[in-house]
Amino acid sequence: MHVSNRFALIQLILCGTFGVETDEIKTISVMTGDSVVLHTGVSEINREKQILWLFGPDNPDTLIAEIYKLSLSTFDSYKGLKDRLQMDQQTGSLTIRNITTSHSGFYTAQIMNAMTIFKKFCVIVYAPVSLPVIESSSLVSKCQKTVMCSAENGPGVSLSWYTGKERLNQTSSPDLNITLSLPLEIKERNNDVYHCVAANPVSNKTTQFIFQEHCPQYTDSSHFCGFTEAVIRLVISALMGVATFAMLFYDVRSGKKSTTAHKCPSEM
Numbered sequence: 107m108h109v110s111n112r113f114a115l116i117q118l119i120l121c122g123t124f125g126v127e128t129d130e131i132k133t134i135s136v137m138t139g140d141s142v143v144l145h146t147g148v149s150e151i152n153r154e155k156q157i158l159w160l161f162g163p164d165n166p167d168t169l170i171a172e173i174y175k176l177s178l179s180t181f182d183s184y185k186g187l188k189d190r191l192q193m194d195q196q197t198g199s200l201t202i203r204n205i206t207t208s209h210s211g212f213y214t215a216q217i218m219n220a221m222t223i224f225k226k227f228c229v230i231v232y233a234p235v236s237l238p239v240i241e242s243s244s245l246v247s248k249c250q251k252t253v254m255c256s257a258e259n260g261p262g263v264s265l266s267w268y269t270g271k272e273r274l275n276q277t278s279s280p281d282l283n284i285t286l287s288l289p290l291e292i293k294e295r296n297n298d299v300y301h302c303v304a305a306n307p308v309s310n311k312t313t314q315f316i317f318q319e320h321c322p323q324y325t326d327s328s329h330f331c332g333f334t335e336a337v338i339r340l341v342i343s344a345l346m347g348v349a350t351f352a353m354l355f356y357d358v359r360s361g362k363k364s365t366t367a368h369k370c371p372s373e374m
């Protein structure tokens with residue numbers, strides 16, 4: 107696992123450096139278990155045309171398949187690759203079924219006729235990312251909270267906190283042995299929904315965090331914070347308003363003069 111992860115990281119770098127900028131090498135990112143088709147661009151194979159398919163994790167130096175005099179062969183030259191290969195009789199294009207991370211690497215079709223042309227591919231196979239795990243409840247202060255999100259690292263993996271579409275923070279590491287962790291500080295009580303997303307170029311997984319659901323202790327009067335205080339003030343002023351209105355109403359009904367009654371001449 108660690109070994110194939112390391113290969114994938116090396117390829118990520120190699121493909122990134124030499125592949126993306128030139129169109130000589132076509133970079134293809136896939137997920138484990140997927141099928142990949144590597145196209146030769148040949149429309150019709152004739153008797154004279156020979157195609158060699160070569161593969162290697164760092165260098166395409168091993169013959170894995172061949173079409174010659176219209177006959178197809180695959181070779182058992184690389185870990186479990188033969189059983190996954192399928193060549194198209196018409197075009198010589200190569201399909202790799204149920205691909206695994208150990209089949210990440212460089213694939214080349216050497217197409218020989220009157221002259222020889224090469225089709226080069228860099229295939230990067232990523233495992234699906236792990237589901238992020240959220241640990242909450244490390245109470246920093248009475249109105250501040252740190253929520254920690256973690257996920258397994260791997261080639262091309264990043265871990266992010268989002269609220270809605272807004273990304274709050276992101277982390278990644280070239281050290282594949284570590285677990286990625288990213289803290290989120292929530293400063294005040296709110297109803298926001300936070301998402302922790304682990305992603306690589308072929309997959310992503312999300313775990314949701316709602317602050318309120320995880321902080322029942324904040325409803326305690328002992329954990330007073332700005333929000334609670336504001337709510338209490340609002341309730342108190344609302345009660346005072348009701349009391350004032352009630353007194354005024356009582357005044358009018360009892361026939362006593364009040365400031366409001368003076369303003370309505372029709373009632374006089």
Ligand SMILES: *[C@@H]1O[C@H](CO)[C@@H](O)[C@H](O)[C@H]1NC(C)=O
Nearest residue numbers: 138139140186203204205206
């Ligand atoms: C795909 O490959 C994996 C690992 O080699 C194997 O366990 C699994 O059975 C294969 N699945 C199919 C559908 O061939």
Ligand SMILES: *[C@@H]1O[C@H](CO)[C@@H](O)[C@H](O)[C@H]1NC(C)=O
Nearest residue numbers: 274275276277288289290291
């Ligand atoms: C982002 O996360 C790092 C730790 O990985 C932390 O030091 C930093 O304060 C965070 N930034 C924000 C804006 O939360």
Ligand SMILES: *[C@@H]1O[C@H](CO)[C@@H](O)[C@H](O)[C@H]1NC(C)=O
Nearest residue numbers: 108109112280281282283284
């Ligand atoms: C990662 O772990 C493997 C063994 O699990 C070890 O051989 C390797 O040196 C470690 N790599 C780093 C960068 O720590």
Ligand SMILES: *[C@@H]1O[C@H](CO)[C@@H](O)[C@H](O)[C@H]1NC(C)=O
Nearest residue numbers: 303304305306308309310311
């Ligand atoms: C996660 O994957 C889905 C497709 O499965 C994609 O639509 C979405 O944009 C991805 N999200 C991120 C944050 O990469």
